[in-house]
Amino acid sequence: MNLTVENLNFAYTSRTQVLHDVSFTIPTNCIMGLVGPNGSGKSTLIKVILDLLQLQNGQVKIGSDISQSRNAKMSSIYLSSNDFLPEFLTGEEYLRFMHGLYGEALDCAALTSQFAKYSMAGRHRDLIEDYSHGMRKKLQLIAAFMLRRRLTVIDETLNGIDIDALRIFEGDVKELVAEGRSVLLCSHDFAMLERVADQLAFLIRGSMVVQAPVGDLIADHGTIADLANELIQVMETP
Amino acid sequence: MKWFLRISAALTSSFVLTMIVVVGSFIMTMFSAREVGVRKFGLFGAVFFHPQEQSDGSTILEAGVSNGAPIAIIFVLLAAFQVAVASVLERLKAHKRRLQEAD
Amino acid sequence: MRRASVALLFRLFWIFILRRVLGRGLLASRTARISVLLLLVTAFAGFTLLSYVVIRQYFGGTGLLEPVLQAANVSVAFWALVTYVLIRVLFMKADELLKLSFSLPVTNKERTLAFGLFELSVVFVMMLFIFGAFSVSTVLVGGPPFIPKVLASIWFPAQTAYLLLSLGYYLLERALLTLRVSRLRSLIVPMVLGLGLVAIFPYTNEQSAQIAQSHVEGRDYWSPALSFALLQEKAGIWICSLVFLVTSAAIVGAIMAAAPKSYVPIRRFFILLPSWLAKHRFGVYILVMFRNFETTVAVLFVIIFSIFMWVYHLAFPPYVLALVTFQGIYAYSNSETLRRMVPFPGRTFANYLRLVGSQTVLLGVVAIPVLSLSLAQGISWDAIPHVAVFCLSNILISTLIGIAFPPEKGNPFTVLIGVVVTLTIVMIIALGLNIFNFHPAITAIIFILLNLLIVGYSIFGMQRLERIARHEVVS
Numbered sequence: 164m165n166l167t168v169e170n171l172n173f174a175y176t177s178r179t180q181v182l183h184d185v186s187f188t189i190p191t192n193c194i195m196g197l198v199g200p201n202g203s204g205k206s207t208l209i210k211v212i213l214d215l216l217q218l219q220n221g222q223v224k225i226g227s228d229i230s231q232s233r234n235a236k237m238s239s240i241y242l243s244s245n246d247f248l249p250e251f252l253t254g255e256e257y258l259r260f261m262h263g264l265y266g267e268a269l270d271c272a273a274l275t276s277q278f279a280k281y282s283m284a285g286r287h288r289d290l291i292e293d294y295s296h297g298m299r300k301k302l303q304l305i306a307a308f309m310l311r312r313r314l315t316v317i318d319e320t321l322n323g324i325d326i327d328a329l330r331i332f333e334g335d336v337k338e339l340v341a342e343g344r345s346v347l348l349c350s351h352d353f354a355m356l357e358r359v360a361d362q363l364a365f366l367i368r369g370s371m372v373v374q375a376p377v378g379d380l381i382a383d384h385g386t387i388a389d390l391a392n393e394l395i396q397v398m399e400t401p
Numbered sequence: 402m403k404w405f406l407r408i409s410a411a412l413t414s415s416f417v418l419t420m421i422v423v424v425g426s427f428i429m430t431m432f433s434a435r436e437v438g439v440r441k442f443g444l445f446g447a448v449f450f451h452p453q454e455q456s457d458g459s460t461i462l463e464a465g466v467s468n469g470a471p472i473a474i475i476f477v478l479l480a481a482f483q484v485a486v487a488s489v490l491e492r493l494k495a496h497k498r499r500l501q502e503a504d
Numbered sequence: 505m506r507r508a509s510v511a512l513l514f515r516l517f518w519i520f521i522l523r524r525v526l527g528r529g530l531l532a533s534r535t536a537r538i539s540v541l542l543l544l545v546t547a548f549a550g551f552t553l554l555s556y557v558v559i560r561q562y563f564g565g566t567g568l569l570e571p572v573l574q575a576a577n578v579s580v581a582f583w584a585l586v587t588y589v590l591i592r593v594l595f596m597k598a599d600e601l602l603k604l605s606f607s608l609p610v611t612n613k614e615r616t617l618a619f620g621l622f623e624l625s626v627v628f629v630m631m632l633f634i635f636g637a638f639s640v641s642t643v644l645v646g647g648p649p650f651i652p653k654v655l656a657s658i659w660f661p662a663q664t665a666y667l668l669l670s671l672g673y674y675l676l677e678r679a680l681l682t683l684r685v686s687r688l689r690s691l692i693v694p695m696v697l698g699l700g701l702v703a704i705f706p707y708t709n710e711q712s713a714q715i716a717q718s719h720v721e722g723r724d725y726w727s728p729a730l731s732f733a734l735l736q737e738k739a740g741i742w743i744c745s746l747v748f749l750v751t752s753a754a755i756v757g758a759i760m761a762a763a764p765k766s767y768v769p770i771r772r773f774f775i776l777l778p779s780w781l782a783k784h785r786f787g788v789y790i791l792v793m794f795r796n797f798e799t800t801v802a803v804l805f806v807i808i809f810s811i812f813m814w815v816y817h818l819a820f821p822p823y824v825l826a827l828v829t830f831q832g833i834y835a836y837s838n839s840e841t842l843r844r845m846v847p848f849p850g851r852t853f854a855n856y857l858r859l860v861g862s863q864t865v866l867l868g869v870v871a872i873p874v875l876s877l878s879l880a881q882g883i884s885w886d887a888i889p890h891v892a893v894f895c896l897s898n899i900l901i902s903t904l905i906g907i908a909f910p911p912e913k914g915n916p917f918t919v920l921i922g923v924v925v926t927l928t929i930v931m932i933i934a935l936g937l938n939i940f941n942f943h944p945a946i947t948a949i950i951f952i953l954l955n956l957l958i959v960g961y962s963i964f965g966m967q968r969l970e971r972i973a974r975h976e977v978v979s
Contacts, residue, residue: 175975177501217974236848249788249841251773251795256782263783264846292773406964413957417929420936425550427939432557450941463940 164188164224165314165345166195166212171221173211173369181207182369185221189314189345189362194336196360196377197349198387200395204369205349206244209318212347213241220318225314237265238313242303242320244349250292254278254302257291270309274347277305281328304328308335315339316347321355333359353387363387367398382388407487408480415479422475423448423466431464445471509610513618518625520601531909531921540925547928548636548685556641569646570653571719576638577657578711578729582869584665587630589697591623592673593801594920596690598769606767616763620670620756627666635662652744656736658747661729667755674762681764690770690797693806698808706816772797785850787891789862792839793831802827803870810877821887822878829895832902835922836966837911844973852967856903856927856959863899871895897951900924900958907965 166189168193172177173182181204189195199205210216212223214230223230225239248256255274262269270380278287283299291299300320307315321329336359340346356377365373372394373380377387385391423444430443430450440451448468451463466472531537563569595601604614639654646653676696680686711727718725726734736744773795781787793799809824836859843849875888909922933954937947 215974233848241846243845247841247845249792249845251790251792251838252782253775253779254792256779256788259779259782260788260842261846263785264848269783290773292771295724409960413961417933420932423939424932424935427935428550428554432554432561465939 165191165193165226166347167222167224168208168212169222169231171208171211171218171223173207173216173219180369182211183370185366185369185371187364187371187374187375189347191343191345192340193347193361194340194348194359196356196363196387197347197366198351198353198356198363198391199366203366205366206318209241209316209347209349209365211306212329213316215241218379223234231248240265240307240310240312240315242315242317244319244322248291248299248302250290253288253290254283254294255287257302258287258309261310264312265312267310273309277309280331281305282325300324301328304332310351311339311342311344313343314347316349318349318352319354321350329355353391357381357387365390365394367394407484410485411480411483415476415483418479419472420477423472427464442467444475447471506610506614509614510618510621513605513608513610513615514621516605517601517618517622520709526895526921529558542920543925543928548633552637552640554586555637559638559641559645563645568719569642569650569716573642573653573657574725574730574733575597575651575712576635577661577733578715578727579708580635580658580661581665581729582708583634584627584631584662584702585669585697585700585704587627587634588669589694589701590641591627591630592697593694593798596693597772602767612763612765612767613760616674616760617756620759624663624666628663631662635659652736652741653733655741656732656744657730660732664732664748664751664755667752667759671755671759671762674759677764678762682770686768687766687771690772691774691800692799695804695808698805702808702812722755769796774800786858786861787838789858790865791841792881793835793862793866796831796834796838798834799828799866801830802831806870806874808862810874812879814881817881819878819881819883820852821883821891822871822874823891825871825891825895826898828867829863830902831866832859832863833901833906834911835863835903837908843970844925846864849970852963852970855965856963858904860899863903864896866901867895893951897955900955900962901930904958904962904965907962907969910969939963 168188169186171182171185172180174180185208187195193221197205197208207216208256211218212225212230214223214236220229225235228235229237249260252260255269258274259269274287275284278284281304283298283301286294294302300323303320304317304324307317321332324332333355336346340361348356348360360377362379363373363375366372373390380387380390384393390392423495426444427448427450430441430448433441433443437452440449442449446468447466449464449467453461455461455464526537531540557732560571563572584748599781602619605618608617635658639658642654643650669738676693677689680692685692691895711729714727715725734749735747774797776794777791781791806824806827809827810822812818813820839859843855849855871892875891878887879885905922905926937950942950
């Protein structure tokens, strides 16, 4: 297993319990789609998994290492939902910095081809300050595809990127997991999840209500959107 | 650790407050000293200001701390007061938390 | 133009300041807010009392109050420009505040007017600190006849100077838009203002000297800066107020006409230093320090000032280098992404060393030409260690301010309170230690201990902010 989450509970205050006994696993070669309505605790779950929020209860393992360990941190990469990037660096410098943190050398040829692939040819020497919202997201994706960690966590990073880049991303992410890696992909784009995700986890009000292969879910419910509607109706019924 | 932080915070802020009191008293003493040749004291005799006329007609100013004891006492009192206030405040907060949890 | 929209926007800007500036960092607690308010009120009251005592003692009943007021009058434009430089640089970083108004149904003219009024009120608060104590004590010593004199000599010229500067700024922005270099105004505007300061400072000094000479020789003196005062003397305060209002209205109209129709975001970073530095964590901290537009502005100010000293043959130890060290205020917040975007942000102590180390590197780079210029001017080598210690200590203090009152992205105002409180405390401690008149070795030990305390509190503050971000403790 590349990610094991067991009995995870998290509360911001004593009155606001966000995650309730969440357990799930992501095997190797697997893209796990994480869906749920706004405020269901998806980003909190991701932050606890990556030790960006303090683990209060339960256990998280990345590979065989607990999430707080250096090994776990070195084998995971996080693409956040906001474009919180160092704007004083150029795209190339950002990638150089990220590679430096993970102790790897930057492959300049790969960098150039990745920028060209995502329709940003020649922009790697521009400051991130001058990048559009979509370009910043693409830069984060490029970092993930160049660093190729055991676990890649993508928190709504795909919002705002163009259709062309989305199509390229779908190919790249499948290629990434084919090499024994895993991806936790949080998105509201159900159609894209149906195309790329192997499994789907549904989080509602902090509880993991479904974790199953996408194929099975589509066979049983038609589409992920139909499943989402059913689940929300069930949860909202008093 | 909690007590160490509380005491060091109290010592730091009482140091700053003592300095404010000393500087304030000194300035007041300085501007209330109207007569040349008279040594003027302030802050319970802790600071003094002494304008003196020289033989050539010029005025020199002698100023400083004449007795450190009042300043030390002010410092200790302020620090103790802050530690006491911080302790009481924390107990009140803990009490409030307990009451909220009991609701 | 809807006046209600202007008023609502003006209110919105102030709500932003009150909630997002006066309610963050150390000021998040109500006790801290009340303490800071009391400290500021006490400092202002003390300053006023001191000013009253000095004016009464030295000028009361001597007939010198009038020329002193005239000298203050001619210096108003200089102080207004100093305040304007600070405000303008701060407001350039205030993207978030501006963005607040972009999604609202208001025209650019309404936005400009509301923003102008908001800036004016901020400038007024700052001028209140500069001239408030002097004005109150002058009226207390001179009596009620001095109320119109103070109004016409200090407050009318201050506001008119601000409005004229504002008009100049918008005209410059228009010109930069035409030349298609508007994004570079973060660099060009402070440069122009800095050169303005260099030009106005000797003019103000000369005017003050001429006022003193005219008083000694018993003749009247007039200069454009004294227009309101002269009008008040010849035609009375009501006519003077009317002229002031008409002038202000005319300048506001000109500002509205000159204001650009659209907002162009400024360039906040300049590509300096080689890319390979980004491979190392310390290298990235150096990049963030060198590439910020405020650093470039501060360095340019230091260079302009040093050249000014060289041209006028003024030999003073180069304490102006301290201007560069104030960048420490933004060091923590500007580098925050480096700690937030990765799962392993590094140890707090190591990050603190990177923050302080990168500033020391910047100081070293700027110090080499500035110190060489000072030494060539005839400054003694002995002065250099004092300047170095002062600047290094300033780096530590500035870094602490940035941690205790962290400025957010797009909202630089948070630091204002931090700077005011810290400067007040530092000045009081420096004066206090001076009164104790300790042996230099003991004073040095006390300063070392104080600096260690600053380092300790900085690291503790960083740890606390990190724990708050991880929800280990509540803010």
